[in-house]
Amino acid sequence: MLEIRDLYAAVDGKTILKGITLTVNPGEVHAIMGPNGSGKSTLANILAGREGYRVESGSITWFGRDLTALPPEERAREGIFLAFQYPVEIPGVSNLYFLKAALNARRKHRGEPELDAMDFLALVKGKMADVGMDEAFLYRAVNEGFSGGEKKRNEILQMAVLEPTLAILDETDSGLDIDALKAVAAGVNRLRAPDRSIVLVTHYQRLLDHVVPDQVHVLAQGRIVKSGGRELALELEQRGYGWIEQEVAHEPLL
């Protein structure tokens, strides 16, 4: 479903990703781990099509199509969802309105009828109960005045409503207390399905206690230097990232 081949990408003219190759199949959960500055967030933003993030060479294909040719809103409507590391505030725009506009844009793209206010409200209230969010958040402006944990829950709510084909979570677990972490994990687990894939970008392995990944990849200096199963995450937890970085340093650079 998602094929990344020998991807080089730059942010503000500086090459950050240096030859990423990764295949994500339907139903799989991948964890991308790595030290700060290794390029994890760059990869997430490249997949979402953020301005300022430029593919230099290599390819990204999405169901056989060139993903890089699509503008960000098209990618979103095609089912690619990015849970933001730093969710953005939009004053004066209610969460309800924002979510409804987003869902209807996706439904329209798929040729489905747009939901009216009543149907949408019923849908979103159910999802809010799942995520453990109070309905009052529907009528507050998008992320405005939300605590860190509330913002992350809101991302999970949006994900639950939009039901993406590929969900990329960019350090959604960072800075969360244990309750919020569990809520995020439960949201991700609920989304797991044979036709959906999830990419968890994370610095710590504690999220992986709650969401068990099929594959773990370690990113260092813009490349995937190690891939493995769940046990790799535990090893990283014990030994830190230092030994991997050292291993990389001893390999010849391309």
Place this chain on the structure above:
Amino acid sequence: MSDSVQQVEQLVGQEYRWGFVSPVEADTVPKGLDEDVIRLISAKKQEPDFLLQWRLDAYRHWLGLAEPHWSSAHYAPIDYQDIIYYSAPKTQDRPKSLDEVDPELLRTYDKLGIPLKEQELLAGVAVDAVFDSVSVATTFKAQLKKLGIIFCSFSEAVREHPDLVRQYLGSVVPPGDNFFATLNSAVFSDGSFVYVPKGVRCPMELSTYFRINARATGQFERTLIVADEGATVSYLEGCTAPMRDEHQLHAAVVELVALEGATIKYSTVQNWYPGDKEGKGGIYNFVTKRGDCRGANSKISWTQVETGSAITWKYPSVILRGDNSVGEFYSVALANHFQQADTGTKMVHIGRNTRSTILSKGISAGHGSNAYRGLVKVLKSAHGARNYTQCDSLLMGDRCAAHTFPVIEVKNPAAGVEHEASTSKIGEDQLFYCKQRGIAEEDAVSMIVNGFCKEVFKELPMEFAVEAQKLLQVSLEGAIG
């Protein structure tokens, strides 16, 4: 058909019939301004002598005034002798059908979802009759009359209610107030007049749209609204679609008088021609609007959405004379392309426990420039006066500008004045966030801007608020990208 046409003419055509009997007579109003032109205007309108004298006094005073240039607007000098001070040509220059109207304008009307008949009216097509509106207007007038409410054109008020006009005209904005108001006092062509008698609550929003005979009032409009003791009225000015109008200079005056316990709510959606994308053409909207809370416990509330005009120079103000009186100013001003908006308010606290609220939202895009200019003045007599001011600016792109010029003068130590200001930019991160959720860029921009304006829009009557949102969307088309 012919009956209806006659009805329309009776309702609509009175000023036209007397003013513009034939092209020959229309031609006799020469370009330029002198006392003869003013005498001619007054004579054509069959005005009583006091009004002619009033106009002439204003004109003589105006001759000694200089055009003000303290605002941040820049424009080429206006040649006041190159203006026709009587709007006769308007009826002859009208397009005969929508085929003759600028297709760009029609495209905008379609986007705003305006019905065809209404489009003709707005574009200034010489419509044979807009029957629906006329019948609405007629039943409407009858209903108001029963309550003793007077709602008519200014000219009609001069003829039918000269004593009321004489009592209140110039009592809020005196004829010598400022350069443009003085010019207006000398040459004003027409406008609206409203009088709501004691204790009467006007049962509907009064709107110029219903009173279609006011549509060609021209560039020097004069409006006077008087709410007698305990009366309540809500007035909607303008229309939400772009008006086709070639006049360069609009110098209007609006006066509001609220007597004891009265409430006046005045809402404007202004969308005159803003000029093209290169900044050519467009209306200079130099307007003096002021309300006088003359009695205790009275209230005047201004709400404006200013999206049109090349230059807007406008400061709807409230004089809080009566004890416990309340003044409000809610404003959204948009400056896109090369538009310049210099707008704000004055709140003058004189009475005890007077309160005022100012909420100003400026949006700048393209090369647009937006200035908030405000004065909060608390006189010594205003014990317990309170003011709250909030000015927010939103910038789109990096070639536009926003300025804030708040002036606060407090002479009473027991008064409380609060001022908050913010400037924000529609960020790439906000746009990307919306787009990542599948929302198209244009929709995202309009969502963010409407969110920014929300507190003001909620002050507008419901229908107006919906149209104001659509209007912003159309006005901001292509502002980013």
